[in-house]
Amino acid sequence: MGPGPQEPAPELTAEPFDDASYVFDPTQLRTYNLVVASSDLAMIDSNPSAEMYIPAGLEFEGKSYGPYRMRYKGKSGAWEYPCTSGGSARPSPKAGKCSIKVDFDVDGSDATFFGLKKLNFHSMNQDDAMLRERLAYALYRQMNVAAPRSVHARLLLNGKLEGLFAVVEQIDKRFAHARFGEGGEGNLYKEVWPTYEDANVYVAALETNQKQPNVQRMLDFKSAVDVSSDAFSRFVDRDYLLRYIAVDRVIINDDGIFHFWCEKIAQGNNPGAFGNHNYYWYEASAADRFWLIPWDLDFALGGRPDDVVYPEWTADAPCVCAYPMFGTQRPAACDKLMMHLRTWLDDYDAKVDEFIAGPFEHDRVEAELNTWAAQIQPVVAEAAGQNGAPTATAWSLAVAKLKSDIANARQNRGRKY
Numbered sequence: 001m002g003p004g005p006q007e008p009a010p011e012l013t014a015e016p017f018d019d020a021s022y023v024f025d026p027t028q029l030r031t032y033n034l035v036v037a038s039s040d041l042a043m044i045d046s047n048p049s050a051e052m053y054i055p056a057g058l059e060f061e062g063k064s065y066g067p068y069r070m071r072y073k074g075k076s077g078a079w080e081y082p083c084t085s086g087g088s089a090r091p092s093p094k095a096g097k098c099s100i101k102v103d104f105d106v107d108g109s110d111a112t113f114f115g116l117k118k119l120n121f122h123s124m125n126q127d128d129a130m131l132r133e134r135l136a137y138a139l140y141r142q143m144n145v146a147a148p149r150s151v152h153a154r155l156l157l158n159g160k161l162e163g164l165f166a167v168v169e170q171i172d173k174r175f176a177h178a179r180f181g182e183g184g185e186g187n188l189y190k191e192v193w194p195t196y197e198d199a200n201v202y203v204a205a206l207e208t209n210q211k212q213p214n215v216q217r218m219l220d221f222k223s224a225v226d227v228s229s230d231a232f233s234r235f236v237d238r239d240y241l242l243r244y245i246a247v248d249r250v251i252i253n254d255d256g257i258f259h260f261w262c263e264k265i266a267q268g269n270n271p272g273a274f275g276n277h278n279y280y281w282y283e284a285s286a287a288d289r290f291w292l293i294p295w296d297l298d299f300a301l302g303g304r305p306d307d308v309v310y311p312e313w314t315a316d317a318p319c320v321c322a323y324p325m326f327g328t329q330r331p332a333a334c335d336k337l338m339m340h341l342r343t344w345l346d347d348y349d350a351k352v353d354e355f356i357a358g359p360f361e362h363d364r365v366e367a368e369l370n371t372w373a374a375q376i377q378p379v380v381a382e383a384a385g386q387n388g389a390p391t392a393t394a395w396s397l398a399v400a401k402l403k404s405d406i407a408n409a410r411q412n413r414g415r416k417y
Helices: 038-045 132-142 173-179 199-204 216-227 229-233 238-250 336-357 362-383 392-412
Strands: 030-035 054-060 063-072 100-103 118-122 150-157 160-169 188-190 260-262 279-283 290-294 328-330
Touching: 030 063, 038 054, 132 150, 132 160, 132 238, 132 290, 132 362, 150 362, 160 362, 199 216, 216 229, 216 279, 216 290, 216 336, 229 336, 238 290, 238 336, 362 392
Parallel strands: 030 150
Antiparallel strands: 030 054, 054 063, 063 100, 100 118, 118 160, 150 160, 188 279, 260 328, 279 290
């Protein structure tokens, strides 16, 4: 059934000021030292892709914190060299820098670290410039999209330099509370698209409210998508979604919502023959309203040129899994929700203009990148050649390449098809 009368949308704060703001202060590059038992570290180093938690303490700015726990994190490309030595083979031992998740809320203790229950340290192994992910998240937030905060950090394991990492905010109930004026009490879904009639699919994707799950609004959203563009539009903030897709397409986030991978088991929490990933939905608790949140942006801004949304999302094409481009995919234009978005193209183009003239304007991005590059350069030099990190020369060349990729994206309004 379609939605009833629309309740006011919750107020959105894309750049909150909270306890975690200390961790995500963009002017600071801080050092974290994770302290673990050598035997535990050897165990998870033997197979990072097992994503097994081990006990960990944290030393930060002269103080000791914990007990916490940590694990290596990622999927598919995250386990490639230099994280592990075995390429696509599993299991493979650790060879260099791997992404890490630290869990502060151990066994339901309700402990936090500057208000955070979890914190992600992303390796940036696919990006020798080590700037793409931080910039991509910032660009969404600067267009008033709810996106994680990210800064750089120097990470040690048992006092030994592990390397330069991107510290990325966890998308969880605390994240929703900091962004949405209603209090963030609504459902948060990870990587599930509104195309399924089975409530269990959405329950399995819940990141919040799992004890007493109620996914009726998501089922209603799915029904509205099936009915018409007008019915679909009642469930979203049109301007917000236009801002999201304008940023997404211009920065060429081709491993996100527009890439419908064809796999035996689809991406994320989408069952079936095809699906997309690297996003969350937040469902308002007091309104029929859904908000997309971007995730895992390491391939954006030219980070992996062989990962392409093809055909272009606005192009008509046969709706089959027959488009080989870094794997096989189904055209985004075949998805019902995407069909509705295509009816907004005039307003989408206007929002792209706004993005390019604003957050993505040349001087603004150049100043931001130069500031961050100067900030991380000492750690780049310190870690050069260690754990698979680029040399200082390779990093400088990669920063120049990133700036060139950004210029091309700005000129082409995204990918040049």
